[in-house]
Amino acid sequence: MNLLIERGLMFGNLLRVDSPAWVALYNRALEKLTGKTTALTEFHIDLTGLSPEIGDELGDLDYLNPPNGNRQFILLTTEQKTAPMLAADLSVYRAILRRFIADNESQLFSLTARDAVVGEIDDEVWQVAQPADLLDIRKVRISADTTGNHVAEADRLTAMIDRFRSQPDAWWDDVLIAEMIEQAKKSGDVTRNPVRLAHTSFDVPDFWTPAFGGVYVIRSAREPAVIFTDPAQEVPLSGVLTMSAHDRNEIAAWLARNGLAEPIAAAAAADTAAILRQKIDFILVDSATRAGIDPGDGTRADLRRAAARLAPAAMPAELRGLAAILRYVETGGDWPVIDSGDPAYFYVLRATALPARDVVNQLLTELAPHDVRALFTLNKTLFYKLFQGWDAAKQKYVADQLAREYQIDKQGTREALFGPEPGMAEPGAPERNAPAAPAAPWGPARVTLTERAAPAAGPWGAAR
Structure with missing residues (x-):
């Protein structure tokens, strides 16, 4: 580390x-x-x-x-x-x-x-x-x-002042006046310099917690869901859809039904080709180091040479789908047919601008763990855990890349990958007339509850 x-x-x-x-x-x-x-x-x-x-x-x-x-x-x-x-x-x-x-x-x-x-x-x-207790967390108070x-002393003096102003005979209450004078020595003049902390209560519709192996609670969606990172911890919960991170098809269908994710290529101002190439680079370094192949300095030329030495069986499964999407973006070739059963599916998604955006983006990193830039940006807990188990060559490449590309312009990188940061307004539940699932390149979601175990139609074509 x-x-x-x-x-x-x-x-x-x-x-x-x-x-x-x-x-x-x-x-x-x-x-x-x-x-x-x-x-x-x-x-x-x-x-x-x-x-x-x-x-x-x-x-x-x-x-x-x-x-x-x-x-x-x-x-x-x-x-x-x-x-x-x-x-x-x-x-x-x-x-x-x-x-x-x-x-x-x-x-x-x-x-x-x-x-x-x-x-x-x-x-x-x-x-x-127990996991059911997580659903009771709806509000946080500070x-x-x-x-x-000082705040308690100021509140005490404020209460005395209110009492002095509201009671008709307070002018003749020598005891109250004496107490106010003594209290003012401790708290100062609260009429000119009030000490009152405002807005100390916050709604919490969506969150991630490391409890029970990692749990995502997303209640602002039209169809609330709880997703367990560890399938062994998954238990059915009343009133919400329950899934584990291994239920990739179900998660993809749920994201589509609720309009919670969009393809990177559909995002305005996103340099899709550059983002896809970066994802491919990180995946190639991982495959090369696991196969004992030196990735050199990690330049694209070095990575292409390392990829040429990889045996077909060692070629990462995500690479084929990402390469097909990159060809489509750059050259307008054949429309890639990639559904949620394809390892590349979640690598080309990002959360839509809804209240659950940050939590959904973090969830996507669980489903696309080789995208280490997104992992570092959104899920540092998992990034640090995985980093310790990586080969020394991959550790050096990833650290160098992140220091060179992410640290220089954190805000710009985040906006390019995940859209502009939301304002400081308190996140709340979606409006009653919440936007429907985006049509995007794949059209409106048509996956029903009874069909959610099948591969979901994805951003790059219908399910096969």
């Missing part, structure tokens, strides 16, 4: 904490949350204040996530909103916490100027003991305050 760290592909963009004042504030917050402190004088923190160095020191890499408790966070500055989130029980936590900071930036800026802000993310479910309880 040192290869990824050296190239800024792991633990990148963390916030550096190296001033004695910040270290002291962090220790005060850490002690309040966990009862522990750090002896380090310099470390890095993520969006939630989690530090890999402190995790190594404490022997707990997820020390802000107590067992059977809510995920906690420490804010030293509002600049943490640009940092990544190293560990998340739900995939939406980063977006929710970023929005919480953005919506309360002026208040949090004022609070962090004098103290650290600590809080927790509450999914309002006491315990996730509670936060400084280590000195």
Whole structure:
């Protein structure tokens, strides 16, 4: 993993904490949350204040996530909103916490100027003991305050002021006036500088969780579904369609019926040929290194020479379909006939611009794991897991390619692959008149529930 760290592909963009004042504030917050402190004088923190160095020191890499408790966070500055989130029980936590900071930036800026802000993310479910409990997670609430309880003290003074203004005889209540004066010494003038954190509740219709081997919960679609990464963990759940990642035909039919995915070639402004060539390059490197063939420097010329040395049996199954699509895009040849039974099927899809877009894109990486650029961009948990098992030559090629092409222009790469980022508006359920499944190149979906076990008609032709 040192290869990824050296190239800024792991633990990148963390916030550096190296001033004695910040270290002291962090220790005060850490002690309040966990009862522990750090002896380090310099470390890095993520969006939630989690530090890999402190995790190594404490022997707990997820020390802000107590067992059977809510995920906690420490804010030293509002600049943490640009940092990544190293560990998340739900995939939406980063977006929710970023929005919480953005919506309360002026208040949090004022609070962090004098103290650290600590809080927790509450999914309002006491315990996730079985997959059915995941369906109870519908809303997330964030509670936060400084280590000195400035928000609570301000709320207490605000309540006193409201009481003073509303009660007719409050002017003669010397006890209340004395209490307000003493409280103002602790919280300051809340009439001129109000301390009130707004928008602390967020709806969660769609998410991924690492629990039970990895589970995708997608409820914003017209046909809600729960998809298990591990087929052994799959259990039927009431009110939703249940599938596993091995049910490729069923997943393809469900995506088509609900209009959740589109072919890359149908996306406006997407350089389809360049994207397809990149996918083919990564697949060839994987095949060459597994066959013991040196891919050289990973240039296209080196990869073509390596591919020529591959035995027919070692040629990746995805390559034939991707090459056919590339020929069609570049030369307008015969229309490729590729359905969900073809290994290349999910490599040419991306999620449509619906509320479940990010979760669907992450799901597609599970079904097309050799597309390591998409895997790194959308599913770092799986990327890091697979990276450790790769051949050294593939590790070097992938790290070099990602550092050269993705790190230079992260935003541009994401938009080219998956469309523009959604705004900071809270994701919600689809409207009652949600858009129908896109016609796209393959026409409207015609797969019925009774037909979902058969290969679904795909973006490149009808099912065979």
